[in-house]
Amino acid sequence: MKRVQREIVVIGSGPAGLCAAIEAAQAGAGVLLLDENAKPGGQLFKQIHKFFGSADHRAGVRGLDIGVQLLKQAEDLNIEVWLNSEACGIFDQNSVWVVRDKQHSITVEAQRIIIATGAVENSINFPGWTLPGVMGAGAAQTMINVNRVLPGHRVLMVGSGNVGVIVSYQLLQAGAQVVAIVEAAPTLGGYGVHTAKVRRAGVPFYASHTVKEARGTDHVKSAVLVNLDSNWQPIDGSEFEVEVDTICIATGLTPAVELAFGSGCTPVNSPALGGLVPVHDAGMKSSNESIYVAGDVCGVEEASTAMEEGRIAGLCAAHSLSYLDEAAFSRRFEQLQHNVNALRSGMFGQRRREAKESIVSSYGVHR
Amino acid sequence: MNRIVDHPILGPLADAEVVHIIVDGVALTARKGEMIAAALIANGKNTFRRTVKRDEPRGIYCGIGRCTDCVMTVNGIPNVRTCVTEVAEGMVIETQLGSGEWQ
Amino acid sequence: MSRREHEESRLKVSGAVSLAELHQTAEYILPDERFSKPVAVIECIEAIPCNPCETACPVGAIVIGDDITTLPVIDPTICTGCGICVAACPGLAIYLKQKNHGPGLSYIAFPYEYLPLPKAGDVVTMANRYGEGVCAGSVVRVVKTTRFDRTAIVHATYDSAFYEDVVNMVRL
């Protein structure tokens, strides 16, 4: 197989990968950015809402505009980008097997690899959950915001975290009707300002409810909702049916760890961050000296935290190849640590902040 | 039609070159650059395949090429993930039955 | 089973912040009849890491400070009613209000990101935090400038008997 050499290979050009590539290139390193899709940007281009955070995080700017800005930056730095290129495996610590355009294989020998492969939506199961019309909330978001096609007209959203509530809002903007948002827990998960947006638009929330069954032959026709008691068991007789043609499942995400673990990065279980994640230090270095991780792959959070983690990974990967003098590196490193900590501050970020702290502090142990 | 012709944030749908595709023998139009799954849903087709054991209908589920529930037979090649594969002029797309056959 | 009776009107259950919760929040400052023009009202009662309203305000009427999870504090006497914060807020949690805009009429300018947009002169149904129509409203103007980055701001007058209840309009 044909072999080429690169200093830093970034796998995945979503918010984390793009920012990692930019930061590493700004530090002076040679960067190759891979993405399996025809267009880079990952979930950024599905996120048409304005981001939270502070000015350092480009707060108040819409995700898709941040995507355009980052792509422009990557272009200005003339970062080498391979699209339609799937990283299929990492061998002997630093060789990335890449299949390009589904036709050719090439091995990229990288001195450093930054894995930014994101996360995959979780499922919940109920009779009829495999019917056409039942899909992940992310799938519906991709359809409406990227492909500009409505997956359905009457939608039931399952899950009231920020994803479920934001996608519900975006479904309304796209012209669909959101019939209800159900949440199994007794209280809603997403930020109050998000739930308020859709509630004042007339979308009812059903806390302590879940889907008992989806009905339909070739497509979803309706969903049966059921009330749950305090230990989350269905209350017989509390079922009621809602006419819907689409059921979106927004019950969390799981880090897409197959590349990281396949290459031997040590896993650690972190429920607050989505399950098994690769162990990493504060500089986003995994248990493997030459492999860094960033974004949802090492902890499901938000695009804004993914961008900061990407920058940290890019900075540290470049510095480990002796780019940037000590002073410049530590100044920038402190700034980026401040940025990511700011995003994890407050009651909403507490569980994630503590989970990340325990991963970083246990880094020495796991190596 | 399920296309979002105008959008409060994304603005009006830009013009796009028309791509002609044949789906289960029926000629349909799609927009250049869009995914097969999007073109099919836009044209009102939601069942992409029928499963091996139970012959049950399946459509789009994850939308990002991970779950492989949206696979169809494209230009005679089975198991093509339609949610991450762009349409092309003259593409022949068939609802996949079971694990599909090479044609 | 009428769902409404079971619905405790708490933000974390109903999805909408209740008047009770607002009144317990010091940062919720609803301008009274003495104000001669609309000023910003912020319904942001959770400590989330976010401060674009503070940075957007051209006259520094909104203060959050270094810890960006601090709730934004508005000084209505400084606020000029320009509406930039209304569009800048990622949570769309800010609107402008004036209690005595005219005889028996209150005034609101709220963020609106849907189609179709209402037009000046339209009569619409004003909505409360639960999405219920509470009274008629007449649209004064609809502002959509590039500065607001695709968030339209709808200005409308309505019966001041519903001054505090109204936060938006029923979508067209």
Place this chain on the structure above:
Amino acid sequence: MSDETENRDMLICRCEEVTLGEILDAIDDGFVTVKDVKRATRAGMGLCQGRSCSRTIARIISQRTGKPLDEVLPKSYRYPVRPEKMSAALSEESEDESDS
């Protein structure tokens, strides 16, 4: 998660059409890791390689055996992590290294 015993013929593995009942029976027969359940029922062997179901199967094992979720051994990760045709694995990139 609806009551388990009631939905025995509900699908858990979408690709291989493996039901909750088959998985519960395998667990009761002593297959108590995600890999074992895969070997016993084919759940996770399909085209998506367990991306959709292995997390659910781990949860079912944990609920059924009472073992905490993080003690349920996860699935393994084999390369290639994307479905590739053999022809793509073998054919080399042409000499003139083209960019994206």
